[in-house]
Amino acid sequence: MQSRPSTDLPPVASAYNGKDRNAFLFGWxxxxxxxxxxLAMIGFTAYLLWDLAGFSVVRDILHLVGY
Incomplete structure (x- = not known):
């Protein structure tokens, strides 16, 4: 049985543009x-927890506009 070093990427991970798909690269x-x-999933979860704790930004805005 032959083992690979752990730094080798599987062929699927680098197939799109030849780079590690988990790398933090700047640009498009x-x-x-x-x-x-x-980051959007983390933000959504954080807001959901914030809202469940009773601090609702949406509810406060609706209250200010008169709803």
């Missing part, structure tokens, strides 16, 4: 889209 690239999605 597939990695940016992955990080954007991950």
């Amino acid at each position: 690239n597939p990695q940016a889209e992955l990080w954007n999605g991950r």
Whole structure:
């Protein structure tokens, strides 16, 4: 049985543009889209927890406008 070093990427991970898809690269690239999605999920979860704790930004804005 032959083992690979752990630093080798599987062929699927670098197939799109030849770079590690989990690397944090600046600019318009597939990695940016992955990080954007991950950070959006963290932000959505953080806001959901904040809202469940009773601090609702949306409810406060609706209250200010008169709804």
